[in-house]
Amino acid sequence: MTAGGRAPRDLLAHAAWLAPHLQVVRPPGAGPFPVVVQMHGCGGVQPMQLRYAEAARAAGVAAVVVDSLAPRGLSRAEAQLTVCTGLKLRGAERAGDLVATLAWLDGEAWARPGGVAAAGWSHGGWSVMEALAAGAPDPRVSSLALVVLVYSYAGPLARSTRHGWGEHHPKVRACLAGRDAVVGRSAPLRALERLKADGLDVELVTLPEATHCFDDECARDPRTRYRPDLAASAETFYVDALKSL
Numbered sequence: 184m185t186a187g188g189r190a191p192r193d194l195l196a197h198a199a200w201l202a203p204h205l206q207v208v209r210p211p212g213a214g215p216f217p218v219v220v221q222m223h224g225c226g227g228v229q230p231m232q233l234r235y236a237e238a239a240r241a242a243g244v245a246a247v248v249v250d251s252l253a254p255r256g257l258s259r260a261e262a263q264l265t266v267c268t269g270l271k272l273r274g275a276e277r278a279g280d281l282v283a284t285l286a287w288l289d290g291e292a293w294a295r296p297g298g299v300a301a302a303g304w305s306h307g308g309w310s311v312m313e314a315l316a317a318g319a320p321d322p323r324v325s326s327l328a329l330v331v332l333v334y335s336y337a338g339p340l341a342r343s344t345r346h347g348w349g350e351h352h353p354k355v356r357a358c359l360a361g362r363d364a365v366v367g368r369s370a371p372l373r374a375l376e377r378l379k380a381d382g383l384d385v386e387l388v389t390l391p392e393a394t395h396c397f398d399d400e401c402a403r404d405p406r407t408r409y410r411p412d413l414a415a416s417a418e419t420f421y422v423d424a425l426k427s428l
Contacts, residue, residue, distance in 0.1 A: 308335025
């Protein structure tokens with residue numbers, strides 16, 4: 184399938200379709216390394232994603248940055264009008280990109296089996312959570328050791344609060360923004376409280392002065408404000424979470 188279409192239904196075809204749009208940042212050497220799959224926000228891959236990937240590499244973890252827009256032929260401007268508003272490419276559909284990336288990792292000798300995390304920012308966090316809330320998920324999702332969520336959407340369209348994650352029990356590390364006027368705090372908190380009530384190991388960090396996308400210097404939403412000091416705190420939180428892999 185060419186760029187601009189929908190993802191193939193077959194998992195391996197989906198993985199091959201997505202593979203040219205995966206950026207791999209890994210430590211030197213042959214590995215195998217623990218891996219974190221990074222799912223960007225609704226506006227696409229921004230420089231901040233590579234900062235997080237470099238922080239992971241410095242901690243000895245390989246990062247795979249998934250671009251969900253490029254294979255679908257979506258520009259950032261179109262994504263802001265359609266993906267960020269929920270008109271297309273909702274979390275449940277994008278969850279397939281995570282599963283396909285996990286399938287792609289099966290063929291990479293440098294990736295350590297059993298040491299894989301999924302991390303998502305905003306819409307990307309929603310996508311990760313949808314993969315875990317799916318009724319009959321791929322076994323690769325079941326094997327995730329860790330989920331990292333940064334100001335993730337968990338509103339009415341998300342299923343985690345209603346359904347939980349079933350038998351899936353990865354460690355969950357979440358970072359919320361105290362002044363988030365985009366996804367808010369109450370909905371993400373309800374989702375995290377549901378997971379904790381289901382017996383998951385959930386740890387939450389809240390940055391009281393942070394807005395949505397506080398770590399993204401390219402964010403243009405007037406409800407956001409880039410704070411390099413808080414971005415540095417979030418990177419520390421991220422690395423600390425990855426140390427458990």
